[in-house]
Amino acid sequence: MTTKPRPRIDYTSLDYESLRAALLGLARERLPEWTDHSPNDLGVALVELFAAMGDALFYYLDRVAGESYLETAQERRSVVNLLRLIGYELRPPQPAYADLTLLFHKDAAGQVQIAKGAGFATTAKATGTPVVFRYLRPSLTLDVGALPLTTVDGKQHRVFAPLPVVQVDQLVTGEVLGSSDGSPRQRLPLARKPLIDGTLEIAVMQPFQKIWRRVDTLLDSAGTDEHYAVRRDENDVAWIEFGDGVRGKPPARGRNNLIASYAVGGGARGNVPARTITDVSPAIPQLDRVFNEAPGTGGAASEAVADAVQRAPRQYRSMGRAVTAADFEAHARSFGVAKARARALGNRVELWIAPAGGGYPNDLLKDDLRAYLDGKRMLTTLLDLRDPVYVPVALAAKVEVEPYFYRNEVRARVKEAIRALWSFDNVDFADTLYVSKVYEAIESIEGVAGVTVTHFGVAGGPNNAGGALKFGYGEIPLSTGFADQDLEVTGGKSDVL
Known part of the structure; x- marks a missing residue:
């Protein structure tokens, strides 16, 4: 054969x-x-x-x-589902925080209430499109006559500060999610996005309205527990998930009996400049002015897939607990702060945090982060949240331009390159900066014939001859690039013919 x-x-x-x-x-x-x-x-x-x-x-x-492996997955949906297998959820867009200063009339008296949900906004002139902030804590009653009398911008006012507010695009109340059919594992989406964590309230009519409790996972819920969980998809739409009768109770059958109230907002647009939040809605009696002394901070877009792929395995190793300094750093970044640095001293953990966009964390952000970490740290661990220490960096250089390039154009490109080199997003706590990176950034610009860095050091300090600047545990280098007087550009052609 x-x-x-x-x-x-x-x-x-x-x-x-x-x-x-x-x-x-x-x-x-x-x-x-x-x-x-x-x-x-x-x-x-x-x-x-x-x-x-x-x-x-x-x-x-x-x-x-x-798409079956984190290292090679390209679609956000695949990464969301893969990370969910190890209990990691991609961070949704984060809203910005701001502290407001309220200036009441100097002769103000009596009590004034600031209701939960009170709105404050920037002007269209300041930010193009008004950005709305809201007070989301329980209603606050002020005895304005007892407030300190302070001179601000040459006028006397009764001053109250700080009033913590959060950037909110919309407050949603009484949204009907749908009708429960009594079946297990019901899932319903919220109509608006992105959901701001901590603002969601789900009520079930059974037959009277009752608020159910949100949990991270239904795995630990009993069959009679009135719990629900929230899962976000790749488009940041929040889905409400109910139990199956074994892990979590399914809502009883009813028509339009699932009601949601929540706030939506988030993104870098909330990182507004100082003194731009000046409008109030509705009006507060006897209030003359309102403004934010410091810029809004903390606003950030959804967590990038590349960042999540790097961060998730480290957080998984912590098993949802905060024990080591690295655990506290991982959980703080997962919560939404841009940068975190922790140090353990006995049973005390010092945690430096910097919000997205730079600046300093306000009391509201610290309180929310502390509450988030309280359920993860050991009972005997004392947590000390600290503000970052920004250390200005001073640079000076001489740049020689090639003959056929315009000096001012090269100058502008050099300043932009150095501004981006050590911007807030590109530095971290306890960083080390090298002068060689300055040479590398400038020499890569078309039209630069040569460069000499004449000064490299901490602002107000001597020149660093070693070529490396090392920063302390809670320090972040702050570089805004070259000042006009610190950048000498020669050669090339003049822009004036």
Whole structure:
């Protein structure tokens, strides 16, 4: 019995051209009498159809395989689902925080109430589109006559500060999620996004309205517990998940009996400049002015996939607890602060934090972070939240421009390159800055013939001859680039003809 030779298979033939060539090669071996391999041959047309089908099939198989691993996944949906397997949720957009100063009339008297949900906003002139902030804590009653009398901008006012507010795009009350059919594992989406954590309230009519409790996971809930969990999809839409009768109680059957109230907002647009939050709605009696002494901070977009892939395994190793300094740093970043640095001293943990956009964390952000970490730290651990220490960096340099380039254009590109080199997003606590990076950034600019850094050091300090600036545990280098007088540009052409 004659055994046919096994076909040689090239497992790298995955695209149309290689599949077509492989199929025609096999045809030459098995069907030597078929000699017409021109494009107008019917057999060649069939081969090309199968090659096209194989090309598409192998593409989808490659995508399925790639989306199954964190290192190779490209779609945000795949990363969300993979990280959920280890209990990690991508951080949603974070709202900005601000502290307001309220200036009441100097002769103000009596009590004034600041209601929960009171709105404050920037002007269109200051930020283009007004950015709204709201007071989300319980209603506050002030005895304005007892407030200290202080001179602000040359006028006397009764001053109250700080009033913590959060950037909120919209307050949603009484939104009907839908009707419960009594079945297990019901999932319903919120109509608006992004949800601000800590503001969601789910009420179930059974038959009277009752507020259910939010939990991180239903795995620890009993079948009678009136709990729900929140899961966000790849588009930052929040989904409300109810139990199955074994882990968490499903809502009773009813028409339009699932009601949600919450706030939406977040993103870097809330990091507004100082003294731009000046509008009040509704009006507060006897209030003359309101403003934010410091910029809004903490506003950030959704967590980037690349950051989550790096951060999730480290947080998974902590098993949801904060024990080591690295655990506190990982949980603080997961909460939403941009930078965190922790140091353990006995049973006390010092945690320096910096909000997104730079600046200093306000009391509201600290309180929320402390409450978040309280459920993760050991009972005997004392947590000390600290503000970052920004250390200004001073630079001076001489730049020589090539003959056929305009000096002012090169000057502008040099200043922009150095401003970006050590911007807030590119530095961290206890960082080390090297003068070689300044040379590298400037020399890579087209039109630069040469550069000499004449000063490199901490502002107000001597020149660092060693070429490296090292910063302390709670310090972040702060560089705004070159001042005009510190950048000398020679050579090149003048912009004036």
